[in-house]
Amino acid sequence: MLSERRLQVLRAIVQDYVGTEEPVGSKALTERHNLGVSPATVRNDMAALEDEGFIAQPHTSAGRIPTDKGYRLFVDKLAGVKPMTAPERRAIQNFLEGAVDLDDVVARTVRLLAQLTRQVAVVQYPSLTRSTVRHVELLALAPARLMLVLITDTGRVEQRMVDCPAPFGEASLADLRARLNSRVAGRRFTDVPSLVEDLPDAFEAEDRGTVSTVLSTLLETLVEENEERLMIGGTANLTRFGHDFPLVIRPVLEALEEQVVLLKLLGEAKDPGVTVRIGHENAHEGLNSTSVVSVGYGSGGETVAKLGVVGPTRMDYPGTMGAVRAVARYVGQILAES
Amino acid sequence: MLSERRLQVLRAIVQDYVGTEEPVGSKALTERHNLGVSPATVRNDMAALEDEGFIAQPHTSAGRIPTDKGYRLFVDKLAGVKPMTAPERRAIQNFLEGAVDLDDVVARTVRLLAQLTRQVAVVQYPSLTRSTVRHVELLALAPARLMLVLITDTGRVEQRMVDCPAPFGEASLADLRARLNSRVAGRRFTDVPSLVEDLPDAFEAEDRGTVSTVLSTLLETLVEENEERLMIGGTANLTRFGHDFPLVIRPVLEALEEQVVLLKLLGEAKDPGVTVRIGHENAHEGLNSTSVVSVGYGSGGETVAKLGVVGPTRMDYPGTMGAVRAVARYVGQILAES
DNA sequence: CTCTGGCACTCTTCGCACGCGAGTGCCAGA
DNA sequence: TCTGGCACTCGCGTGCGAAGAGTGCCAGAG
Numbered sequence: 157m158l159s160e161r162r163l164q165v166l167r168a169i170v171q172d173y174v175g176t177e178e179p180v181g182s183k184a185l186t187e188r189h190n191l192g193v194s195p196a197t198v199r200n201d202m203a204a205l206e207d208e209g210f211i212a213q214p215h216t217s218a219g220r221i222p223t224d225k226g227y228r229l230f231v232d233k234l235a236g237v238k239p240m241t242a243p244e245r246r247a248i249q250n251f252l253e254g255a256v257d258l259d260d261v262v263a264r265t266v267r268l269l270a271q272l273t274r275q276v277a278v279v280q281y282p283s284l285t286r287s288t289v290r291h292v293e294l295l296a297l298a299p300a301r302l303m304l305v306l307i308t309d310t311g312r313v314e315q316r317m318v319d320c321p322a323p324f325g326e327a328s329l330a331d332l333r334a335r336l337n338s339r340v341a342g343r344r345f346t347d348v349p350s351l352v353e354d355l356p357d358a359f360e361a362e363d364r365g366t367v368s369t370v371l372s373t374l375l376e377t378l379v380e381e382n383e384e385r386l387m388i389g390g391t392a393n394l395t396r397f398g399h400d401f402p403l404v405i406r407p408v409l410e411a412l413e414e415q416v417v418l419l420k421l422l423g424e425a426k427d428p429g430v431t432v433r434i435g436h437e438n439a440h441e442g443l444n445s446t447s448v449v450s451v452g453y454g455s456g457g458e459t460v461a462k463l464g465v466v467g468p469t470r471m472d473y474p475g476t477m478g479a480v481r482a483v484a485r486y487v488g489q490i491l492a493e494s
Numbered sequence: 495m496l497s498e499r500r501l502q503v504l505r506a507i508v509q510d511y512v513g514t515e516e517p518v519g520s521k522a523l524t525e526r527h528n529l530g531v532s533p534a535t536v537r538n539d540m541a542a543l544e545d546e547g548f549i550a551q552p553h554t555s556a557g558r559i560p561t562d563k564g565y566r567l568f569v570d571k572l573a574g575v576k577p578m579t580a581p582e583r584r585a586i587q588n589f590l591e592g593a594v595d596l597d598d599v600v601a602r603t604v605r606l607l608a609q610l611t612r613q614v615a616v617v618q619y620p621s622l623t624r625s626t627v628r629h630v631e632l633l634a635l636a637p638a639r640l641m642l643v644l645i646t647d648t649g650r651v652e653q654r655m656v657d658c659p660a661p662f663g664e665a666s667l668a669d670l671r672a673r674l675n676s677r678v679a680g681r682r683f684t685d686v687p688s689l690v691e692d693l694p695d696a697f698e699a700e701d702r703g704t705v706s707t708v709l710s711t712l713l714e715t716l717v718e719e720n721e722e723r724l725m726i727g728g729t730a731n732l733t734r735f736g737h738d739f740p741l742v743i744r745p746v747l748e749a750l751e752e753q754v755v756l757l758k759l760l761g762e763a764k765d766p767g768v769t770v771r772i773g774h775e776n777a778h779e780g781l782n783s784t785s786v787v788s789v790g791y792g793s794g795g796e797t798v799a800k801l802g803v804v805g806p807t808r809m810d811y812p813g814t815m816g817a818v819r820a821v822a823r824y825v826g827q828i829l830a831e832s
Numbered sequence: 833c834t835c836t837g838g839c840a841c842t843c844t845t846c847g848c849a850c851g852c853g854a855g856t857g858c859c860a861g862a
Numbered sequence: 863t864c865t866g867g868c869a870c871t872c873g874c875g876t877g878c879g880a881a882g883a884g885t886g887c888c889a890g891a892g
């Protein structure tokens with residue numbers, strides 16, 4: 157069990173190290189924070205903290221730096237979330253309100269997050285799973301070649317080519333289009349499969365093959381689009397990582413290009429609030445020297461996607477968490493309005 | 495005027511420097527390339543080359559490295575384009591043929607280019623200016639609210655909302671859709687404005703406002719979409735840039751996030767063949783220590799967009815140019831097929 | 833006139849010894 | 863349990879000298 161003062165010492169170490177990027181010693185600590193005790197006492201506390209694995213020293217005779225475990229304790233017990241100031245909040249809101257469409261909202265969010273946190277920002281596009289179908293359109297490009305266009309209530313449009321097993325007449329096409337829309341328009345994606353299941357039965361035998369093909373393409377589109385896209389930005393902030401550059405930054409850049417990795421990373425965050433994954437807590441190896449701060453956002457009560465930032469484990473956690481939370485809140489608001 | 499041998503010396507310097515990343519001296523040169531002359535002679539040649547500004551020495555008593563001007567001469571006069579080997583070409587083709595849609599083609603192209611050249615790859619989405627309209631679709635979302643969907647022959651789909659000044663009946667909608675398609679389907683974007691100019695005249699007075707609105711939205715879409723999108727990848731290769739890391743890499747990362755900058759960069763390449771911009775030849779300041787190798791690609795004879803790579807000025811120009819050219823060729827081919 | 837070998841000179845780099853200073857650990861005493 | 867003191871450890875910066883690479887120039891040969 158750690159005494160109250162030892163926790164204060166840990167907090168002071170984290171704060172100083174985040175500020176200076178240099179190992180912090182006992183003397184400097186007592187000078188900068190008025191702990192009311194002498195350096196010698198602090199040294200004893202530091203020895204205890206080191207025994208417990210919360211801090212470590214890079215070399216003998218250097219100061220201490222927090223370990224992942226130390227940051228974890230700091231985030232969980234010692235620091236809150238620093239709220240944004242009123243002017244900051246206004247700036248966020250103004251900036252996001254200028255967006256003209258969904259792509260623009262996401263793009264602006266990424267820029268904003270990157271600027272506010274001075275780190276790499278990752279924003280997932282709003283998820284389709286909770287979405288509803290606004291309209292399905294079918295176009296004949298050739299006698300046996302259709303284009304399927306799916307329009308969602310979040311304003312996204314997805315298209316797919318469909319090669320038909322047999323030529324498909326204009327009348328059949330109009331019929332299919334009408335039936336399809338009357339069944340699925342306004343419905344949730346998850347409900348679509350059962351709603352269209354028996355649709356081929358309503359058609360002549362010669363058209364059934366095509367109808368089935370169209371339907372399976374539609375269902376595929378719905379599923380595939382749950383492999384959600386995302387946008388990243390602020391990679392230039394990676395240069396502020398540290399001195400031991402290339403070795404650290406390379407795997408991070410590689411991880412950032414693997415959308416799958418990032419999606420998994422964001423997906424892991426289960427909490428309703430802000431989630432912080434520190435260093436080795438991240439499953440992906442390349443991100444072992446980074447921390448990920450993420451949170452879900454959405455319009456109304458529902459989470460439709462996640463956003464977050466990736467930065468060095470030595471980051472300003474309270475500030476970053478505050479910024480991430482604030483941006484998520486305003487993005488949700490913007491999405492609800494549109 | 496430079497003698498033949500001096501050009502050979504320059505070529506040797508470029509090749510060695512690209513290989514070793516270290517300033518190259520006269521002795522090493524005579525050992526590695528059998529120039530048939532002594533180091534002393536080479537020294538004289540190097541002094542001449544330095545006077546002309548083709549090479550420079552970082553410090554007194556170090557070897558020489560090529561200047562931008564030196565690379566320029568090398569690219570223009572001393573080196574050709576290194577063709578891809580047959581297995582490489584097959585690999586490119588196979589990889590690209592696996593693509594399922596336009597997004598996928600672009601995504602695969604980026605990955606491929608980044609891997610082949612081990613540099614940062616930039617691929618522009620196929621441009622709409624040269625494209626033709628495949629189909630225009632109009633959907634009624636509400637009595638006075640339409641959705642306009644534009645489908646191009648390159649497989650791109652763009653949608654816009656249209657708020658009508660007055661309610662618009664189903665019959666009028668079908669009429670407009672039919673007339674619109676009969677006029678513009680298969681036509682070039684650039685021809686569309688004049689083709690639809692008199693379309694409102696064919697409608698009742700009460701519908702004319704809506705028709706005009708739809709048309710102007712369509713024209714806007716055509717114009718706006720010339721602000722083309724692009725995709726980048728292989729940023730992890732930036733780590734191979736050099737030793738003086740953060741200072742060089744940061745502005746490059748920043749430039750890469752400015753899509754406008756990149757589009758301008760690619761747009762500048764006017765040649766039918768591969769274009770190389772070396773160091774300070776790039777207008778954007780952040781890219782002054784990089785070279786950009788780009789080329790247009792397209793189906794048939796026409797260039798619909800550009801692609802290229804960004805790397806250190808010290809790059810393998812012949813190999814990079816070969817890879818860029820080959821990828822462009824196969825992407826064009828894939829686009830033509832689909 | 834061009835090429836070559838030789839020579840002196842310039843700098844960078846590396847290794848090494850040294851001293852400084854920060855920081856630690858431990859201990860005895862309050 | 864806290865404090866002050868003290869000895870000890872190391873990392874880091876500095877200065878110096880040797881080594882090595884590379885250059886420029888010059889005089890002589892072809």
